Amino acid sequence: xxxxxxxxxxxxxxxxxxxxxxxxxxxxxxxxxxxxxxxxxxxxxxxxxxxxxxxxxxxxxxxxxxxxxxxxxxxxxxxxxxxxxxxxxxxxxxxxxxxxxxxxxxxxxxxxxxxxxxxxxxxxxxxxxxxxxxxxxxxxxxxxxxxxxxxxxxxxxxxxxxxxxxxxxxxxxxxxxxxxxxxxxxxxxxxxxxxxxxxxxxxxxxxxxxxxxxxxxxxxxxxxxxxxxxxxxxxxxxxxxxxxxxxxxxxxxxxxxxxxxxxxxxxxxxxxxxxxxxxxxxxxxxxxxxxxxxxxxxxxxxxxxxxxxxxxxxxxxxxxxxxxxxxxxxxxxxxxxxxxxxxxxxxxxxxxxxxxxxxxxxxxxxxxxxxxxxxxxxxxxxxxxxxxxxxxxxxxxxxxxxxxxxxxxxxxxxxxxxxxxxxxxxxxxxxxxxxxxxxxxxxxxxxxxxxxxxxxxxxxxxxxxxxxxxxxxxxxxxxxxxxxxxxxxxxxxxxxxxxxxxxxxxxxxxxxxxxxxxxxxxxxxxxxxxxxxxxxxxxxxxxxxxxxxxxxxxxxxxxxxxxxxxxxxxxxxxxxxxxxxxxxxxxxxxxxxxxxxxxxxxxxxxxxxxxxxxxxxxxxxxxxxxxxxxxxxxxxxxxxxxxxxxxxxxxxxxxxxxxxxxxxxxxxxxxxxxxxxxxxxxxxxxxxxxxxxxxxxxxxxxxxxxxxxxxxxxxxxxxx
Amino acid sequence: xxxxxxxxxxxxxxxxxxxxxxxxxxxxxxxxxxxxxxxxxxxxxxxxxxxxxxxxxxxxxxxxxxxxxxxxxxxxxxxxxxxxxxxxxxxxxxxxxxxxxxxxxxxxxxxxxxxxxxxxxxxxxxxxxxxxxxxxxxxxxxxxxxxxxxxxxxxxxxxxxxxxxxxxxxxxxxxxxxxxxxxxxxxxxxxxxxxxxxxxxxxxxxxxxxxxxxxxxxxxxxxxxxxxxxxxxxxxxxxxxxxxxxxxxxxxxxxxxxxxxxxxxxxxxxxxx
Numbered sequence: 001x002x003x004x005x006x007x008x009x010x011x012x013x014x015x016x017x018x019x020x021x022x023x024x025x026x027x028x029x030x031x032x033x034x035x036x037x038x039x040x041x042x043x044x045x046x047x048x049x050x051x052x053x054x055x056x057x058x059x060x061x062x063x064x065x066x067x068x069x070x071x072x073x074x075x076x077x078x079x080x081x082x083x084x085x086x087x088x089x090x091x092x093x094x095x096x097x098x099x100x101x102x103x104x105x106x107x108x109x110x111x112x113x114x115x116x117x118x119x120x121x122x123x124x125x126x127x128x129x130x131x132x133x134x135x136x137x138x139x140x141x142x143x144x145x146x147x148x149x150x151x152x153x154x155x156x157x158x159x160x161x162x163x164x165x166x167x168x169x170x171x172x173x174x175x176x177x178x179x180x181x182x183x184x185x186x187x188x189x190x191x192x193x194x195x196x197x198x199x200x201x202x203x204x205x206x207x208x209x210x211x212x213x214x215x216x217x218x219x220x221x222x223x224x225x226x227x228x229x230x231x232x233x234x235x236x237x238x239x240x241x242x243x244x245x246x247x248x249x250x251x252x253x254x255x256x257x258x259x260x261x262x263x264x265x266x267x268x269x270x271x272x273x274x275x276x277x278x279x280x281x282x283x284x285x286x287x288x289x290x291x292x293x294x295x296x297x298x299x300x301x302x303x304x305x306x307x308x309x310x311x312x313x314x315x316x317x318x319x320x321x322x323x324x325x326x327x328x329x330x331x332x333x334x335x336x337x338x339x340x341x342x343x344x345x346x347x348x349x350x351x352x353x354x355x356x357x358x359x360x361x362x363x364x365x366x367x368x369x370x371x372x373x374x375x376x377x378x379x380x381x382x383x384x385x386x387x388x389x390x391x392x393x394x395x396x397x398x399x400x401x402x403x404x405x406x407x408x409x410x411x412x413x414x415x416x417x418x419x420x421x422x423x424x425x426x427x428x429x430x431x432x433x434x435x436x437x438x439x440x441x442x443x444x445x446x447x448x449x450x451x452x453x454x455x456x457x458x459x460x461x462x463x464x465x466x467x468x469x470x471x472x473x474x475x476x477x478x479x480x481x482x483x484x485x486x487x488x489x490x491x492x493x494x495x496x497x498x499x500x501x502x503x504x505x506x507x508x509x510x511x512x513x514x515x516x517x518x519x520x521x522x523x524x525x526x527x528x529x530x531x532x533x534x535x536x537x538x539x540x541x542x543x544x545x546x547x548x549x550x551x552x553x554x555x556x557x558x559x560x561x562x563x564x565x566x567x568x569x570x571x572x573x574x575x576x577x578x579x580x581x582x583x584x585x586x587x588x589x590x591x592x593x594x595x596x597x598x599x600x601x602x603x604x605x606x607x608x609x610x611x612x613x614x615x616x617x618x619x620x621x622x623x624x625x626x627x628x629x630x631x632x633x634x635x636x637x638x639x640x641x642x643x644x645x646x647x648x649x650x651x652x653x654x655x656x657x658x659x660x661x662x663x664x665x666x667x668x669x670x671x672x673x674x675x676x677x678x679x680x681x682x683x684x685x686x687x688x689x690x691x692x693x694x695x696x697x698x699x700x701x702x703x704x705x706x707x708x709x710x711x712x713x714x715x716x717x718x719x720x
Numbered sequence: 721x722x723x724x725x726x727x728x729x730x731x732x733x734x735x736x737x738x739x740x741x742x743x744x745x746x747x748x749x750x751x752x753x754x755x756x757x758x759x760x761x762x763x764x765x766x767x768x769x770x771x772x773x774x775x776x777x778x779x780x781x782x783x784x785x786x787x788x789x790x791x792x793x794x795x796x797x798x799x800x801x802x803x804x805x806x807x808x809x810x811x812x813x814x815x816x817x818x819x820x821x822x823x824x825x826x827x828x829x830x831x832x833x834x835x836x837x838x839x840x841x842x843x844x845x846x847x848x849x850x851x852x853x854x855x856x857x858x859x860x861x862x863x864x865x866x867x868x869x870x871x872x873x874x875x876x877x878x879x880x881x882x883x884x885x886x887x888x889x890x891x892x893x894x895x896x897x898x899x900x901x902x903x904x905x906x907x908x909x910x911x912x913x914x915x916x917x918x919x920x921x922x923x924x925x926x927x928x929x930x931x932x933x934x935x936x937x938x939x940x941x942x943x944x945x946x947x948x949x950x951x952x953x954x955x956x957x958x959x960x961x962x963x964x965x966x967x968x969x970x971x972x973x974x975x976x977x978x979x980x981x982x983x984x985x986x987x988x989x990x991x992x993x
Contacts, residue, residue: 017936019935021935026949026956049935049936049937050937051935051936051937052948053931054947057931061931061932064839064840064843064932065843065932067840067843067844068843068844068846068847068852069847070847070852072935422818422819433815433817435811435815435896435897436811436814436815436817437811437817439807439808439810439811439900440807440808440811440812440823442804442807442808443804443805443807443808443867443871444808444823446804446860446863446864446867447826447827447830447864447867447868449845449860449864450842450845450860450861450864450865451830451838451864451865451868452826452830453841453845454838454841454842454845455830455833455838457840457841457844458833458837458838458841512737516733516734516737519730519733519734520730520734522727522730524727524730524731524734525731528979530734530735530738531979532972532975532976532979533738533741533742534734534737534738534741535741535975535979535982536741536742536745536972536975537741537744538975539921539968539971539972539974539975540745540964540968540971540972541924541925541943541964541967541968541971542925543925543927543943543947544748544964544967544968545744545745545748548744548745548747548748549744551747552743552744552747559743559747592740592741592744596741600982603982604982624726642876646831646869649831649832650831653832653834653835655834655835655836674834675834675836678834678836678837679834679836682836682837688840691837692837695833695834695837698832698833698834699829699832699833699834702832703829703832706828706829706832
């Protein structure tokens with residue numbers, strides 16, 4: 001039996017190979033895969049798995065993997081991930097691996113605290129002004145010209161009151177796409193030592209400037225994320241876009257004839273906006289096994305070689321990091337290089353993440369008209385300083401840690417005692433109980449390993465100081481995480497929102513579900529077809545439909561506003577840019593996703609109501625509502641209450657919808673519910689202990705609710 | 721006449737809700753037929769329509785491989801889920817043994833912890849068991865995360881079955897196992913079908929866990945494959961939408977064919993019928 005098990009297991013275990021994780025765009029991926037294939041041909045004894053992950057997932061995935069002691073040998077990504085990884089000690093210095101780097105652009109050799117942690121195969125990765133040559137021959141050189149040209153191109157061609165073409169588009173709501181302007185107004189968002197400088201004059205003036213492009217000069221769309229900006233430019237519905245060199249391949253594929261110039265100089269100051277200039281490159285995992293080090297370095301050298309870099313340069317037009325791989329300048333390259341000289345280096349210290357995270361909400365509040373630039377700068381600055389201090393905080397264990405250890409031991413002893421008592425009673429060994437146990441055991445074992453163990457692990461984590469600086473040597477410290485969660489105002493605000501979110505959703509699911517179930521539970525033409533259609537929101541995977549809803553909520557192009565304006569003659573609603581509306585949009589999406597489940601449960605419940613009850617009511621002359629109130633609903637509660645309990649638990653923890661519809665809490669982190677807040681706290685600021693404490697609290701809130709709701713409604717038969 | 725008007729009202733309301741249900745889906749289908757790779761901006765139905773996204777999806781990408789992997793994973797998970805859930809559901813429904821209450825409660829409780837925070841521990845467990853990068857790791861996690869709901873669901877259904885038949889079978893000399901296997905299970909088809917459907921859905925469209933477990937492109941399942949069309953700064957929406965339509969089809973077909981079981985078999989939380 002054991003042998004069989006081992007055989008069974010070993011069938012699933014793959015031989016280990018080299019792994020490379022990257023976040024390259026589709027066009028670049030092909031070249032990378034080709035380069036790796038070449039290397040495999042030259043080194044037939046090795047095999048490489050090339051794995052694509054989206055930038056943020058690459059980051060969090062690599063952190064988990066490295067934490068578990070594994071992960072890919074090589075990881076490719078933008079230079080700003082180097083700081084956090086090096087601080088966590090999950091990538092290793094490369095000074096001894098690559099000796100001759102003299103030919104590389106200094107920007108591509110990423111040093112952190114004196115050691116090289118990443119070597120880039122390209123430099124740039126910066127923003128510039130890209131213009132459609134078919135529409136525009138002379139790109140603007142300064143902001144006055146930008147506004148003038150922008151006005152010329154922002155047009156409503158067919159006179160339906162909707163703008164058909166914009167002068168300028170870009171992902172202006174995202175701070176990374178905003179900060180170049182700060183330099184144009186005379187300061188920078190970071191000090192020289194990478195501490196935040198968000199209340200400076202330049203930041204505040206740049207805030208007003210971007211807002212005026214939208215509200216005064218009206219040359220950019222009201223709402224514009226990356227997808228929309230890109231789509232508009234590709235369809236020729238925008239004359240200019242601010243975007244990075246990574247987008248070129250996309251535009252070439254879309255057959256757009258485009259030119260490249262630096263982001264226009266700010267006319268008032270005579271200063272140039274400064275895009276962040278960085279590199280993308282390879283880092284080496286700190287966990288690489290000694291026997292794999294040789295091939296890993298060999299592969300690394302191949303990927304950084306002149307030959308491979310040349311391929312990238314020729315086929316997607318990036319600027320190689322090796323001087324010998326650089327191609328003859330064409331117009332685009334010249335424009336890109338000109339932009340680069342005006343840029344500032346991409347900061348790589350982990351603290352920058354806190355700066356981005358503090359800038360984003362206030363910036364989006366300004367754009368939403370909820371805050372003044374002056375006040376916003378100060379607020380962002382304070383928040384950034386606060387986030388940096390919590391991020392770097394390393395809590396030392398105190399007396400609470402020993403207390404906790406004592407409690408852990410006591411709990412364990414108590415559990416053992418209970419178990420012993422249960423086993424020593426002879427009831428377990430009655431034949432039918434033995435049967436019952438054997439039947440339950442496999443499922444319980446699986447649930448125990450996969451769920452209970454992680455739960456306990458998280459519980460321990462919630463008392464620990466696990467964070468950015470203690471990634472590899474965290475310890476149990478005490479109750480500090482719980483104190484900081486409960487003492488923060490934002491926790492209570494988000495908690496309140498979560499309650500609204502859950503209540504509105506579950507009530508709507510139940511009301512709509514029961515209503516539709518009652519309606520469809522009669523003979524009607526097309527009943528079967530309608531039942532199928534009504535179940536569809538449940539059947540289609542959530543990650544697809546949630547993204548679709550996000551697009552449908554777009555202010556100018558979404559189908560919801562289209563319907564509101566053309567059918568009901570209402571003015572378009574700013575769904576995703578306004579905190580209240582964005583939250584409403586999430587709720588609407590979730591109601592849509594959830595009502596079919598309740599409908600099906602209610603339909604099942606309706607089958608078990610005997611028809612003679614209704615017949616008797618008919619004789620008494622009861623109205624439909626009376627019948628529903630006195631017969632249907634009381635009989636349905638037996639199914640609906642447990643379903644609603646599950647509904648509450650699921651809705652409370654529904655991360656997907658908030659994450660996908662409001663793009664991780666936008667605008668200004670105002671749509672968070674507790675789970676999305678946990679996710680952001682844990683993975684953005686690397687506060688895993690804090691995140692774990694928050695999850696434990698969520699867990700107890702739901703546990704309390706579940707027990708109370710089920711006992712109150714006498715639905716506990718199922719538990720007891 | 722009065723009754724007729726009520727039916728008309730019901731009919732109109734149902735039509736309205738049906739339209740709301742499929743609206744977003746039509747949007748996705750529309751994008752999947754479009755010639756470019758963008759999502760928003762243009763009216764879905766304007767412009768050029770063609771099959772190119774579908775053709776390229778099957779010929780230029782590893783889509784068929786992902787379909788194969790996903791089918792395999794979902795099949796195993798569904799089978800494990802139904803077998804284990806009907807076993808433990810039965811014993812939880814019929815026997816009063818020590819720790820039964822605690823077990824039932826702990827099953828419900830597992831649903832209450834935010835799943836994202838479990839990812840790191842999942843990863844550590846799987847690494848220790850050397851199950852990273854294997855389908856077995858996926859089987860283990862998918863089956864056991866789907867199990868709590870499935871067990872509750874099966875237990876709830878068993879509760880509704882009258883005990884007299886089983887008692888008669890016992891008197892006739894059937895063992896407990898025979899009673900369960902020969903008498904109870906055949907009566908439980910609707911519940912098993914629903915349990916199967918849930919397990920299937922849980923594994924067919926799961927992304928987050930698959931993304932941490934599978935690190936070999938040859939093992940990719942459909943959701944990971946689809947996600948690879950979705951880069952942070954450049955998404956191939958046409959492929960993504962076409963893939964989404966193809967991914968959703970089997971689930972929709974399953975729902976349609978099983979819809980009669982859905983109504984009779986879904987007994988969340990156990991109701992005495």
